[in-house]
Amino acid sequence: MHHFSYRDGLLHAEDVPLTRIAEQVGTPCYVYSTATLTRHVRAFADAFSGLDAMICFAMKANGNRAVLRLLTGLGAGVDVVSGGEMALALAAGARADRIVFSGVGKTAAEMTAALEAGVHQINVESEPELEALDAVARGLGTRAPVAIRVNPDVDAATHHKITTGKAENKFGIEWTSARRVFRRAMTLEGIALKGIALHIGSQILDLAPFEAAFLKVRDLVALLRADGVTVERLDLGGGLGVPYRHGDNAPPPPAAYADVVRRTVGDLGCALTIEPGRAIAGNAGVLLSRVIYRKEGVTKAFAIVDAAMNDLMRPALYDAEHEIWPVREAPRDAERALIDVVGPVCESTDTFARDVSLPPLVTEDLIAFMTAGAYGAVMANQYNGRPLVPEVLVDGDRFHVVRRRPTMEEMGSLEDTPPWLE
Numbered sequence: 001m002h003h004f005s006y007r008d009g010l011l012h013a014e015d016v017p018l019t020r021i022a023e024q025v026g027t028p029c030y031v032y033s034t035a036t037l038t039r040h041v042r043a044f045a046d047a048f049s050g051l052d053a054m055i056c057f058a059m060k061a062n063g064n065r066a067v068l069r070l071l072t073g074l075g076a077g078v079d080v081v082s083g084g085e086m087a088l089a090l091a092a093g094a095r096a097d098r099i100v101f102s103g104v105g106k107t108a109a110e111m112t113a114a115l116e117a118g119v120h121q122i123n124v125e126s127e128p129e130l131e132a133l134d135a136v137a138r139g140l141g142t143r144a145p146v147a148i149r150v151n152p153d154v155d156a157a158t159h160h161k162i163t164t165g166k167a168e169n170k171f172g173i174e175w176t177s178a179r180r181v182f183r184r185a186m187t188l189e190g191i192a193l194k195g196i197a198l199h200i201g202s203q204i205l206d207l208a209p210f211e212a213a214f215l216k217v218r219d220l221v222a223l224l225r226a227d228g229v230t231v232e233r234l235d236l237g238g239g240l241g242v243p244y245r246h247g248d249n250a251p252p253p254p255a256a257y258a259d260v261v262r263r264t265v266g267d268l269g270c271a272l273t274i275e276p277g278r279a280i281a282g283n284a285g286v287l288l289s290r291v292i293y294r295k296e297g298v299t300k301a302f303a304i305v306d307a308a309m310n311d312l313m314r315p316a317l318y319d320a321e322h323e324i325w326p327v328r329e330a331p332r333d334a335e336r337a338l339i340d341v342v343g344p345v346c347e348s349t350d351t352f353a354r355d356v357s358l359p360p361l362v363t364e365d366l367i368a369f370m371t372a373g374a375y376g377a378v379m380a381n382q383y384n385g386r387p388l389v390p391e392v393l394v395d396g397d398r399f400h401v402v403r404r405r406p407t408m409e410e411m412g413s414l415e416d417t418p419p420w421l422e
């Protein structure tokens with residue numbers, strides 16, 4: 001469910017017509033809905049009520065400061081995957097004791113920053129990282145609160161570029177080594193072992209892989225406890241999917257996901273963490289864009305729009321498809337034609353949609369790429385000399401530019417000419 005809908009023939013974000021945002025902010029720009037973000041966090045909180053569970057928003061899905069402020073204000077913690085994200089989360093007002101630090105390759109500097117900030121938990125993904133964290137913590141005269149990420153070797157049945165829980169993936173500690181590594185962690189003075197972490201992938205549309213992974217974790221808890229290992233916490237990761245296209249199978253709602261958690265690991269006496277990213281932010285955002293040209297090729301028609309792969313990388317990176325809605329609602333009986341929707345960047349992969357059926361689009365028409373609130377703006381870059389795409393947050397009938405478009409001077413401000421080329 002989201003709060004983007006047609007009213008009086010115009011697509012609105014909550015009570016604001018997208019035409020107004022396009023006029024005032026220019027295109028392309030991302031538009032986020034406060035009501036949708038709020039609804040999703042509350043859905044997770046309600047689903048997990050009665051369980052000792054912390055909901056940590058995975059900010060790599062959407063790291064905008066205003067979005068983080070909104071979500072943390074509603075009680076969410078934050079899952080970060082780098083020292084940079086941790087610093088940004090703290091700057092957004094997140095409480096350190098509600099931050100989980102994940103990621104496969106933390107440097108000693110990042111570990112130091114995390115321990116000095118006092119984060120809730122550091123999720124360790126390999127033996128060398130465990131030893132390094134032990135050394136850093138001892139150096140600081142402290143003990144690092146740690147969960148060890150295991151790789152349960154389950155197939156999340158999602159796109160191969162976003163699956164993380166198979167044995168061949170780089171994430172976590174292999175299942176077969178888990179017991180040994182946990183026992184080792186118990187002996188390290190700089191490590192306060194808290195429990196187990198896992199994250200099996202993203203855009204998962206079926207509960208079966210979660211259930212399989214959580215049941216494996218349940219077995220592991222029993223084995224570890226028999227070994228005398230402390231398991232007080234389980235961090236179950238994120239991964240719940242969102243519908244990208246009309247007619248996609250609806251992903252399970254948070255309540256159904258929570259039922260699986262309850263049934264599989266709910267009785268182990270562990271404090272739980274979950275790390276949803278996409279499920280909270282995905283359909284809370286759209287990328288607003290304007291048609292520059294309509295081009296009739298020999299075999300195809302193209303709408304060339306002012307958003308490009310540098311603004312929204314998912315189609316180029318993961319073959320993702322985003323529904324495209326015209327901002328001006330087409331009449332029900334409007335003629336439709338097959339068209340490719342492409343950006344102006346000099347790459348063939350700068351293609352948002354091939355042969356989509358859309359009402360005729362002409363120069364100046366506004367369109368919205370739907371479900372662009374997760375893994376959208378965070379991945380944007382300046383390829384082809386294109387300024388970083390702005391972001392707008394809507395709340396009811398008001399909106400605010402929460403990241404502005406940089407000026408050309410700002411875009412080049414980090415570069416410098418060596419004296420011999422002056």
Ligand SMILES: *Cc1c(COP(=O)(O)O)cnc(C)c1O
Nearest residue numbers: 058102202238239275276277278
């Ligand atoms: C990416 C990631 C998440 C969030 O995944 P979603 O599919 O967006 O829910 C959670 N935890 C970890 C460790 C991640 O890397």
